[in-house]
Amino acid sequence: MTRIDPETGEILSDPVTSNVTEFSVSEISGQLKRLVEDTFGQVRIRGEIAGYRGPHSSGHMYFALKDEKARIEAVIWRGVAGRLKRRPEEGMEVIATGKLTTYPGSSKYQIVIDQIEPAGAGALMALLEERKRKLEAEGLFAESRKKPLPYLPMVVGVITSPTGAVIRDILHRISDRFPLHVLVWPVRVQGETTGAEVANAINGFNTLEANSAMPRPDVLIVARGGGSVEDLWGFNDEAVVRATANSDIPVISAVGHETDWTLIDLAADVRAPTPTGAAEFVVPVKGELEAHIATLSARLGSALSRFMENRRTALRAAMRGLPSPDSLFAIQNQRMDAVSMRLNHGLVSAIQVKSAGFGRVAGRLGPSLLAAPIRHNRQKLDFAISRLAGAQGSRIEAKRSSLQRLRLNPALLAVPLREARRKFDHSARSLASLRQGGIERYRNRLNQAGRLLSSYSHEKTLERGFALVRDGNGSVITRSAQTRPKDGYSVAFADGIIDVVRLDGRPSAKKPQAAADKSKKDKPDNQGNLF
Secondary structure (H helix, E strand, O other), X not given: OEEEOOOOOOEEEOOOOOOOOOOOHHHHHHHHHHHHHHHOOOEEEEEEEEOOOOOOOOOOEEEEEEOOOOEEEEEEOHHHHOOOOOOOOOOOEEEEEEEEEEEOOOOEEEEEEEEEEEOOHHHHHHHHHHHHHHHHHOOOOOHHHOOOOOOXXXXXXXXXXXXXXXXXXXXXXXXXXXXXXXXXXXXXXXXXXXXXXXXXXXXXXXXXXXXXXXXXXXXXEEEEOOOOOOOOHHHHOHHHHHXXXXXXXXXXXXXXXXXXXXXXXXXXXXXXXXXXXXXXXXXXXXXXXXXXXXXXXXXXXXXXXXXXXXXXXXXXXXXXXXXXXXXXXXXXXXXXXXXXXXXXXXXXXXXXXXXXXXXXXXXXXXXXXXHHHHHHHXXXXXXHHHHHHXXXXXXXXXXXXXXXXXXXXXXXXXXXXXXXXXXXXXXXXXXXXXXXXXXXXXXXXXXXXXXXXXXXXXXXXXXXXXXXEEOOOOOEOOOHHHOOOOOEEEEEOOOOEEEEEOOOOOOOXXXXXXXXXXXXXXXXXXXXOOO
């Protein structure tokens, strides 16, 4: 039936009626979820991991499985992820076991994985080869990076499981060959956390200080027994390879049997076929060293004896070729004797010659030889004295003339005197003003203190109607218990002092105002007793 809107003129159609059931979005999503879960309760899917970026902050893992034609989302819950033997990696071909379900929030289906494993050893080896090529391109396996092992280390660090037979074999072999200090860093050698624990152990040993309480090892051994590719997979971890290559301490890899190999073998400085072989690489045999040292010591002693004997023989031969000491110094002694005799004769002759010469000169020596120089020097001194006296008189006359030419005028001092007097008057006026102001301030403070003292004095208190009672000694009475009968007291009022005497035998109690007024009326004016 067709209807027309009377206002707009548009043709209105009746809603189409149908017998199809109407569903909400949530109902449809719920039915699809139940249908998928009931139909595919447990499935195994083979595919390549894509889009894996590591565990989420919640601990869950999200990625996808794909092949050449399709893709399916996958999720591993946190509880299952902690029990996995093999952690997912990007590009790894795996076989995942779980159940299909849907995620209504984005209208997609996904597999909730309960178990995941590599799709055969071929996939693992392909992944291993790819990782090997990547790390080798970075130069982590280069021979130039490898360090030589110390000949006789003092401390050996061992990274392995503390409960297996490997650590016992290593300790036993080291103890047999050359006992020394061994530090064991316990790690898991199989499972999901193997790579991280081994890398942390290598880095931890490298952070130790040489003089710390925990000594730093001179060489490290990373050891594990044999196993399958999956069992040894943790030692192919990229973190383990980088820690081994960057270690400042030489590292010996002893993972698996001689036919097994992992990436740590390529990065280590030395690869041992077995853990026992690693212990043999680390330390020599103590008995062999002692025997070798004894052999070298014997050879050194024999060589030293032969050397000394040869030198002794050569010295004897040289001694036979040399003349005796007497013959060596005979000519020199003869020359010495001849010279000493000539010296004595020469000294006597020289003394005689000098005595004769002195005798010839002595006659010409006398005081007359010095008279002429003394007379000449006296003349020079007299001349200098006369010149000095004349020069001093001339200088005095010059100074006297200069002083007479200098004229002093009192007018020259007038200006400085006026300026000084002006400054003095100004200072006197300022001082007087400051003194007057200071006196006025002190006078005001003194008056204020006097008023305050007057207001606090007991005379002002007496003017307000109070009285001051003293005993015969002048001490102030503040309690009635301090008074005694028939004793005299003085009472000070504002206008004077009167003397009083206590009559009764006890202090009077406080009376009501009416009774007090009545007693005042009854007592005569000349009673003279306040009590």
